[in-house]
Amino acid sequence: MSDVSEAMDTRPGDRPGATFDVERVRADFPILNETVHGRPLVFLDSAASAQKPRQVIDTVRHVYEHEYANVHRGAYHLSERATALYEGARDKVRDFLNARDRKEIIFTSNVTEAINLVAKSWGRAFLEEGDEIIISEMEHHSNIVPWQMLRDEKGLTLKIAPVSDDGVFLLDDFKRLLTERTKLVAITHVSNVLGTITPAEEIVRLAHDAGAKVLFDGAQAVVHMPVDVQALDCDFYGFTGHKLYGPSGIGVLYGKAELLDAMPPFLGGGDMIRSVTFEKTTYAPLPAKFEAGTPPIVQAIGLGAAIDYVSALGLANIAAHERDLLTYATQRLASVEGLRLIGTAPDKAAVASFTMESAHPHDISTVIDRAGVAIRAGHHCAEPLMARLGLVATARASFGIYNRREDADVLVDALETVREIFG
Amino acid sequence: MFDELRELYQEVILDHGRNPRNFRHPEDATCTAHGNNPMCGDTLTVYLELDDDGVIRDAAFEGKGCAISVASASMMTELLKGRTAAEAKRLFDSFHGMCTEDDFDMAAAEDADPDALERLGVLAGVREFPVRVKCATLAWHTMSAAMAGETEVTTE
Numbered sequence: 218m219s220d221v222s223e224a225m226d227t228r229p230g231d232r233p234g235a236t237f238d239v240e241r242v243r244a245d246f247p248i249l250n251e252t253v254h255g256r257p258l259v260f261l262d263s264a265a266s267a268q269k270p271r272q273v274i275d276t277v278r279h280v281y282e283h284e285y286a287n288v289h290r291g292a293y294h295l296s297e298r299a300t301a302l303y304e305g306a307r308d309k310v311r312d313f314l315n316a317r318d319r320k321e322i323i324f325t326s327n328v329t330e331a332i333n334l335v336a337k338s339w340g341r342a343f344l345e346e347g348d349e350i351i352i353s354e355m356e357h358h359s360n361i362v363p364w365q366m367l368r369d370e371k372g373l374t375l376k377i378a379p380v381s382d383d384g385v386f387l388l389d390d391f392k393r394l395l396t397e398r399t400k401l402v403a404i405t406h407v408s409n410v411l412g413t414i415t416p417a418e419e420i421v422r423l424a425h426d427a428g429a430k431v432l433f434d435g436a437q438a439v440v441h442m443p444v445d446v447q448a449l450d451c452d453f454y455g456f457t458g459h460k461l462y463g464p465s466g467i468g469v470l471y472g473k474a475e476l477l478d479a480m481p482p483f484l485g486g487g488d489m490i491r492s493v494t495f496e497k498t499t500y501a502p503l504p505a506k507f508e509a510g511t512p513p514i515v516q517a518i519g520l521g522a523a524i525d526y527v528s529a530l531g532l533a534n535i536a537a538h539e540r541d542l543l544t545y546a547t548q549r550l551a552s553v554e555g556l557r558l559i560g561t562a563p564d565k566a567a568v569a570s571f572t573m574e575s576a577h578p579h580d581i582s583t584v585i586d587r588a589g590v591a592i593r594a595g596h597h598c599a600e601p602l603m604a605r606l607g608l609v610a611t612a613r614a615s616f617g618i619y620n621r622r623e624d625a626d627v628l629v630d631a632l633e634t635v636r637e638i639f640g
Numbered sequence: 641m642f643d644e645l646r647e648l649y650q651e652v653i654l655d656h657g658r659n660p661r662n663f664r665h666p667e668d669a670t671c672t673a674h675g676n677n678p679m680c681g682d683t684l685t686v687y688l689e690l691d692d693d694g695v696i697r698d699a700a701f702e703g704k705g706c707a708i709s710v711a712s713a714s715m716m717t718e719l720l721k722g723r724t725a726a727e728a729k730r731l732f733d734s735f736h737g738m739c740t741e742d743d744f745d746m747a748a749a750e751d752a753d754p755d756a757l758e759r760l761g762v763l764a765g766v767r768e769f770p771v772r773v774k775c776a777t778l779a780w781h782t783m784s785a786a787m788a789g790e791t792e793v794t795t796e
Contacts, residue, residue, distance in 0.1 A: 577706035579680045580649070583769060587645055596681040603681065609704045610681040634642075638649050639707070 411560025
């Protein structure tokens with residue numbers, strides 16, 4: 218265990234005002250040495266999945282090579298070490314979100330499973346026909362489909378909070394949707410398409426005033442800014458490891474202890490039980506109650522390493538670095554003739570969606586890939602938002618801790634090639 | 641960088657992409673199907689009018705998509721007119737082979753329909769861009785579904 222934590226101690230620490238050294242960060246990401254079609258990789262698709270720093274890769278490798286066994290089972294040295302690392306990762310997540318208690322941190326496979334857990338457990342147990350759930354127009358499919366399934370199963374009403382044409386969450390319209398039948402508000406904290414940062418505190422206050430619980434999809438938020446679930450006072454918060462520079466296959470559901478305690482289990486199986494007979498099973502206390510079966514052990518530990526990494530850089534420093542990148546990239550993109558930025562909310566994370574007059578996003582992506590630039594093109598698992606904006610697809614450049622202003626320059630140069638081809 | 645891109649985005653393709661032919665909804669369509677590519681959100685509807693002898697009298701389409709999918713749909717509608725359903729199916733098979741198989745035997749396929757395949761040859765550049773093959777074939781899958789009486793097709 219000591220070896221793993223030593224690997225984490227190489228960061229300068231979260232010193233207020235410390236300079237964010239992007240070149241030093243880049244040196245930690247081996248994949249940035251790759252070339253694509255003979256060009257240096259310019260990776261602008263972190264919103265889909267982020268690249269991994271050496272510290273995460275080394276931790277995962279180290280655990281498999283030296284500290285791996287199943288957790289919560291063996292009365293032997295390796296299992297105890299693996300269990301300590303796995304549960305240590307939970308403590309890191311607790312710190313990261315500033316949750317009150319470590320038992321409020323449930324490991325899932327991704328944020329999709331976290332949201333489904335709430336829908337299938339809390340939703341099935343506590344919602345009744347006629348109850349209302351509010352989501353927004355800019356949700357990812359993962360925060361739409363579970364609620365539609367629950368709506369159809371229970372006879373609920375799904376209400377949709379609107380966004381403005383430039384991507385601002387319309388708080389007054391949201392307020393008007395709240396009724397005494399509203400039981401849950403499930404909203405993204407940061408839009409994966411528009412970058413919009415939703416007014417989370419106000420959403421919670423208004424929802425709680427109406428007696429509704431609040432769930433945030435934080436997949437895009439925790440990577441860009443500090444998140445404090447106690448300060449937000451939200452009831453559930455989900456995020457995923459692979460967008461936070463950690464492994465895929467690991468996600469987190471935060472839930473207030475009193476809610477999680479009252480909820481029935483989601484999946485049944487090993488590790489989530491206290492005792493089992495053929496007549497009756499009693500369930501383990503939190504958090505084990507919601508972690509049936511062998512969990513993603515090394516992925517959780519890898520997520521812990523990723524949290525150490527971003528925490529050492531400092532989430533506030535990361536936010537400042539990415540704000541600079543977004544401002545610069547937005548200016549550069551705006552100079553491209555025929556380019557239209559999609560999503561220009563004042564409060565925005567480092568995500569730049571755009572369309573071009575002459576070229577479809579898919580063609581844009583193919584062309585600039587030849588310049589080594591990786592962006593996402595498509596509907597971004599947000600088809601209802603595309604329909605709302607009258608689009609079928611956008612091109613999306615998303616920026617992370619390892620991106621520099623030069624990356625935006627390469628992107629813009631490559632977009633000029635798109636214009637040369639398509640006019 | 642430019643050569644492969646120029647090979648993919650030939651002037652003919654850009655022209656069909658910008659000014660698609662038969663981009664309309666014919667009232668006398670006898671077969672209609674809706675196709676979509678969930679990866680990129682491309683979506684189009686293919687309309688066919690078959691006569692009693694199984695000959696395609698009219699072919700048209702509507703929809704939104706990338707240059708490749710729109711150009712392919714546009715060229716397809718031009719080529720289908722006057723062909724029987726069976727001929728259209730054979731043409732699709734040859735076109736699909738041309739887009740996906742490195743060792744595609746153009747000469748053998750051309751024996752059946754040399755003019756049509758020569759025209760479609762401008763789309764063969766997608767072979768170097770595997771994720772774009774679905775763009776090139778979306779309209780054709782949709783045409784095939786329409787003639788089989790299916791109304792929805794998805795290229796996964």
